[in-house]
Amino acid sequence: MAYADQQMSSRRVVALILVAALHALVGYAFISGLAFNVIKKVAVDTKIVDVQEPPPPPEQKPPPPPPDQKVEPPPIVAPPPIVQTQTLTPPIVAPPPPLVQAPVIHETAPPAPPAPRISQAAGAKGDPSQWITNDDYPPGAMREGREGTTRVSWTINEQGKIENCQVTQSSGSPDLDETACRLLTRRGKYSPAKDQNGQPMRSSASRSIRWTIPKD
Template structure:
């Protein structure tokens, strides 16, 4: 009984396989036949057109070369002169600096002046002072013109007892009479110099009035 079932199963499987193969063959034949008919129909409807190639264009000759043109060089133009702009230096503005105060050091006190010499002994005239200027010293021009007057003079007696720096204090009105008075006194006057408190010769001064009067004969 079991063997019979197995045989029946095998046969059933073979039958199913044959049926499947037959359907596959029929389907293939159907598809291929249908495709063939479609292709054949399309081939009949297709119009064959013979396309001819276009002829090549005619060979064109190259254009002749352009005539040679002569170019004249442009005239030589001298460049404009270079103008140099003078550079103006900026003005220098001096800024005044503030004054600096520098204290001046105090000067040392001056030494006290030496004491003025005191005349201990006055100068003494040598000879008669009245004979130092006489009528014989009258200037000739003043004598001819009969000019008279009084001249007051002053002078210094140096440490050697000689007269220096004679000057007119009051004029007689005649320059020649005044000049003669100082000139004669300086030449003739002699003194023993004055002495200070230490016994040293010292400079002193004196004055005198000289009366110019024409002598009467």
């Protein structure tokens, strides 16, 4: 019984294989035949169409020229009248007369009178050496032992008096210089100088005073 079942199973397998092979063969034949029919159908339906280009259009002749038309010239228009303007002539201005300069009169001053010159010198009245003596020595300068020489100048007026006494060289001690001018102005007397006409006139004089402390 088992042997019979085994034999039946083998036959069934072989039958199934054959059936499958048959189906495959039929499917292949069907597919191959269908593809051939489709290709044949497409080949039959495809037609070659020869497309021809349309012929070029005929050449068009240019239109004939228009007939000659007479062009009338524009009407002649007269130009406007010329308006003449009056040109004003500028007035002629005469040049101004030349300036006449008045003559310059240089007034000359009359010549100054000649300066008076001394015809007669002033003369001292008395002994000029006595106008300042050792008794007039300033006490301060004597105590301090200061000595020196004072140079002075002065003016003699028309009355013979001494004016404007000035120290031209100092002794180095202001009190000695001041004493010299003060005593000369107070004690000095002159006869005034005279010009060429015999008139009194101013003059000047100068001297040196030597200040020396007296020795006992």
